[in-house]
Amino acid sequence: xxxxxxxxxxxxxxxLQIAKELLGKILVVPSRAGKRVAGKIVETEAYLGADDxxxxxxxxxxxxRTEVMFSEGGHVYIFFVYGMYFQLNFVVGPRDHAHAIxxxxxxxxxxxxxxxxxxxxxxxxxxxxxxxxxxxxxxxxGAFNGADLCKKKIWLEEGAPISVRSIxxxxxIGIDYAEEFVEKPWRFWLKGNEFVSRRS
DNA sequence: CAAGTGATTAGC
DNA sequence: CTAATCACTTGC
Numbered sequence: 001x002x003x004x005x006x007x008x009x010x011x012x013x014x015x016l017q018i019a020k021e022l023l024g025k026i027l028v029v030p031s032r033a034g035k036r037v038a039g040k041i042v043e044t045e046a047y048l049g050a051d052d053x054x055x056x057x058x059x060x061x062x063x064x065r066t067e068v069m070f071s072e073g074g075h076v077y078i079f080f081v082y083g084m085y086f087q088l089n090f091v092v093g094p095r096d097h098a099h100a101i102x103x104x105x106x107x108x109x110x111x112x113x114x115x116x117x118x119x120x121x122x123x124x125x126x127x128x129x130x131x132x133x134x135x136x137x138x139x140x141x142g143a144f145n146g147a148d149l150c151k152k153k154i155w156l157e158e159g160a161p162i163s164v165r166s167i168x169x170x171x172x173i174g175i176d177y178a179e180e181f182v183e184k185p186w187r188f189w190l191k192g193n194e195f196v197s198r199r200s
Numbered sequence: 201c202a203a204g205t206g207a208t209t210a211g212c
Numbered sequence: 213c214t215a216a217t218c219a220c221t222t223g224c
Binding site for chain 1: 204205206207208209
């Protein structure tokens with residue numbers, strides 16, 4: 001196994017930089033039977049906490065749901081949307097910073113058979129090409145909320161280096177309520193990767 | 201393109 | 213308490 005990403009990576013305060021650096025890293029979530037199910041991160045979105053109208057923690061809004069966003073970097077924030085889907089986020093920065101990065105898409109790397117079983121789709125391209133899809137494929141649900149990325153339930157490993165020129169950025173998706181923050185180019189993806197989510 | 205699904209939140 | 217909304221996906 002490649003080197004596990006350490007706590008220090010998540011504790012930094014430059015959330016946009018971290019969102020970019022997450023591209024290419026390998027997300028690993030062992031199955032219940034202990035088999036590795038993993039994928040390369042190909043799309044992320046940064047949510048800049050108290051000052052970002054698109055963030056759940058905007059204005060330091062602290063509720064039962066957003067509580068884990070205020071924990072220290074390296075923890076997992078899971079929320080449930082549209083009555084059906086879980087969304088995977090990594091909390092970054094020091095305690096009470098309340099910044100998070102949404103993992104929007106991954107490219108399957110290990111345990112693809114398990115992913116196919118969990119997602120009954122014809123085309124492998126549909127396996128993990130969206131934030132709700134990848135949670136199903138990886139078996140991520142509300143029980144992962146607050147999990148520590150430095151422990152054994154879910155973690156990140158270094159992947160092959162990514163060239164800066166292969167990174168694209170643009171506006172975030174599905175945040176029409178965020179007023180002047182709608183246009184902020186805080187979504188990052190790997191150019192041309194077929195697992196990047198379709199919508200723009 | 202629109203339905204579906206239920207937790208979460210704000211507002212009374 | 214109620215009602216609107218929602219960091220999405222799928223099938224029409």
